[in-house]
Structure formats: structure tokens, C-alpha cells
Amino acid sequence: MAQDSIxxxxxxxxxxxxxxxxxxxxxxxxxxxxxxxxxxDKPEISFVCMDVAAIKIDYEVTLGDADAxxxxxxxxxxxxxxxxxxxxxxxxxxxxxxxxxxxxxxKTQVGVQVxxxxxxxxxxxxxxxxxxxxxxxxxxxxxxxxDLKSFRLFEPAGSYPIKFLQAVEQEEISFTCIDAGAIxxxxxxxxxxxxxxxxxxxxxxxxxxxxxxxxxxxxRRxxxxxxxxxxxxxHTRSGCQVALxxxxxxxxxxxxxxx
Amino acid sequence: MLVITRKVNQSVxxxxxxxxxxxxVTKDGVRLGIIxxxxxxxxxxxxxxxxxEANRAASGQQQASVEDAAALLRARMPKVRITRDR
Numbered sequence: 001m002a003q004d005s006i007x008x009x010x011x012x013x014x015x016x017x018x019x020x021x022x023x024x025x026x027x028x029x030x031x032x033x034x035x036x037x038x039x040x041d042k043p044e045i046s047f048v049c050m051d052v053a054a055i056k057i058d059y060e061v062t063l064g065d066a067d068a069x070x071x072x073x074x075x076x077x078x079x080x081x082x083x084x085x086x087x088x089x090x091x092x093x094x095x096x097x098x099x100x101x102x103x104x105x106x107k108t109q110v111g112v113q114v115x116x117x118x119x120x121x122x123x124x125x126x127x128x129x130x131x132x133x134x135x136x137x138x139x140x141x142x143x144x145x146x147d148l149k150s151f152r153l154f155e156p157a158g159s160y161p162i163k164f165l166q167a168v169e170q171e172e173i174s175f176t177c178i179d180a181g182a183i184x185x186x187x188x189x190x191x192x193x194x195x196x197x198x199x200x201x202x203x204x205x206x207x208x209x210x211x212x213x214x215x216x217x218x219x220r221r222x223x224x225x226x227x228x229x230x231x232x233x234x235h236t237r238s239g240c241q242v243a244l245x246x247x248x249x250x251x252x253x254x255x256x257x258x259x
Numbered sequence: 260m261l262v263i264t265r266k267v268n269q270s271v272x273x274x275x276x277x278x279x280x281x282x283x284v285t286k287d288g289v290r291l292g293i294i295x296x297x298x299x300x301x302x303x304x305x306x307x308x309x310x311x312e313a314n315r316a317a318s319g320q321q322q323a324s325v326e327d328a329a330a331l332l333r334a335r336m337p338k339v340r341i342t343r344d345r
Contacts, residue, residue: 060340081339144311159329212317219328228310
């Protein structure tokens with residue numbers, strides 16, 4: 001299947017490339033978060049860019065009148081924001097230019113490169129965070145898996161926001177999970193005294209709560225287990241799986257809301 | 260399976276440090292009290308099985324379907340904020 005591409009018009013071109021006004025934006029499958037912006041008139045010129053939303057920071061782009069009029073954005077949802085990426089010899093050193101984002105109106109397919117204050121926004125933001133291998137200890141294992149007491153938490157960009165909890169002792173076993181707060185902002189449950197003490201949890205902010213995710217053939221029907229959350233103390237990196245009443249908390253919470 | 264008969268307030272000791280006590284017997288069931296070290300977990304069987312089953316289901320994911328699911332989720336997540344400079 002040919003890659004989908006959309007044709008974009010940048011009336012002012014890009015900074016330093018004011019003559020390049022038309023581009024094809026390719027989004028290779030499995031290549032998330034990277035995309036390619038290829039100049040229609042000069043196909044040998046191609047820019048690597050990425051969805052800024054993949055960089056997990058609170059990024060806000062302020063548009064001046066000229067840019068806003070050019071884009072004619074009616075709704076927030078019509079905007080796509082990309083950052084140009086520099087790929088050095090070692091791809092792990094990839095950096096994104098957050099001071100000069102490309103703001104695109106997906107409805108009109110018009111884009112503009114916005115110039116932000118480079119003293120506030122990094123020109124070379126490292127795309128891959130520090131290689132912090134997060135290993136979590138689960139002294140009680142998981143329910144049904146009492147022998148798995150140690151896990152690596154992986155968050156590959158291509159699967160964001162889904163994470164993987166891989167058993168250190170049995171690497172072929174990996175659980176898909178997600179930050180419970182990301183799927184249900186009002187998800188709360190009582191934590192037994194013994195569990196809180198077991199995890200040395202003093203305040204709710206010290207806890208990361210993950211829910212196991214099951215993805216059926218139709219990904220729109222994916223569900224999260226809210227009756228068996230994993231509660232992790234982010235400071236000590238130890239966790240346990242809590243069993244809640246399935247009559248009060250769904251075992252298969254369908255968190256993709258239609259519409 | 261080891262079957263032992265206990266009266267109310269009698270108990271069994273498992274593995275030297277887990278105690279199960281019969282605290283009450285009513286027409287609705289038998290109430291058990293369990294004293295065990297912190298690392299030992301105790302769950303009602305049906306709850307245990309439901310969650311173990313859900314865990315098993317979450318461990319059998321194909322990489323490709325995870326990426327499709329992730330793309331779907333990202334499309335619905337809040338996007339970068341655009342504000343006007345007035």
C-alpha cells in the first residue's frame with residue numbers, strides 16, 4: 001500500500017527556503033513519531049519532522065495576527081504542529097527544533113513556520129530522553145504471576161501512550177498497560193492501609209497507577225482493567241497489583257469513546 | 260486437598276506463619292480471618308481468577324496491533340495548544 005501523503009502549501013516557504021512553497025507530507029506506517037516533508041518542486045530536498053505532541057511536554061504555540069490570518073484556523077482540532085528534526089550520525093542524538101514549529105491547518109492544508117522565542121524554546125531538543133532504564137520491583141509479583149517480581153517499564157515512542165511492562169526474569173512476557181489517569185481522569189480507589197504501608201506510599205502524588213490494557217483485533221474495542229490496577233511508588237520504584245471489586249470497577253473498561 | 264474440620268474460633272496454620280481462623284458461621288457463609296506476613300496476598304478466588312485472566316490477556320499482545328491502537332489513542336488525545344497573540 002502506498003504511503004499516504006498530503007499536499008501542503010507554505011505560502012511563505014520555510015525559514016531559509018522561501019522558494020519552497022509546496023510539500024508532500026509522508027507519514028510512513030510504523031515510523032511514528034517521524035514524518036517526512038518533501039519539497040514538491042525539488043524532491044531531493046526533504047525534511048524530517050515530528051509530531052510535537054509526541055514530545056511529552058506542555059507545548060504552547062502563540063500565533064501573531066499575520067500567521068493566524070494566513071492559517072485561518074477555525075478550531076484547535078484542525079491544527080497539526082510539527083517540529084523539524086535534525087538527525088545526526090547516531091540517530092539516538094536526534095534533536096527537534098521547538099523554536100520554529102510548523103503549524104498546519106489540516107483542513108485547508110496550509111502551513112506556516114512560526115518563529116518563537118529561542119530563549120524560551122529549545123532549538124535542539126533531544127527527541128530521545130535519557131536512557132533511563134526504569135526497573136520496577138513487585139515483591140508480590142502480579143496476580144496470577146507470583147514469580148514475576150521485577151519488571152522493566154518501556155515506553156517506545158511508536159506505542160505512546162501505551163507502555164510495556166516486561167518481566168526481567170522472563171523477557172518473553174510483556175504486559176501492555178497505560179497510565180490510568182490518561183484514560184479516566186476521575187479514576188480513584190481506596191488503597192488498603194497494608195498496601196499503602198507495603199509500598200511506603202505517603203501521598204497520592206507518589207503513586208503511578210497503571211492499568212493493564214487488552215487490545216482485541218479491532219483496536220477500537222480495546223479495554224483497560226480498572227479492577228486490578230498496578231500501584232507503583234515512583235520514588236522507591238516498587239509496586240503491587242491491587243484487587244478491587246469488579247462490581248464497582250470494570251475489568252474491561254472500553255476507553256475509546258466514540259465521536 | 261487437605262480437609263480439616265474446625266469449629267468457630269479454631270484455626271489452621273499454613274507454612275508455619277499463615278493463620279486462617281474461622282470467626283463466624285452463619286447461614287450466609289463462613290467468615291474467615293487471615294493473619295499473614297505482608298508479602299503474602301490473599302484474594303477471594305473468583306476475584307483472583309478474574310484479574311489473573313485479565314493479566315494474561317494483557318500479556319499476549321501483537322506489536323502491530325499495539326501500534327494501531329496507540330495511533331488511535333493519540334488521535335484522541337489533547338493536542339498542542341495554539342493561542343493568539345493579541
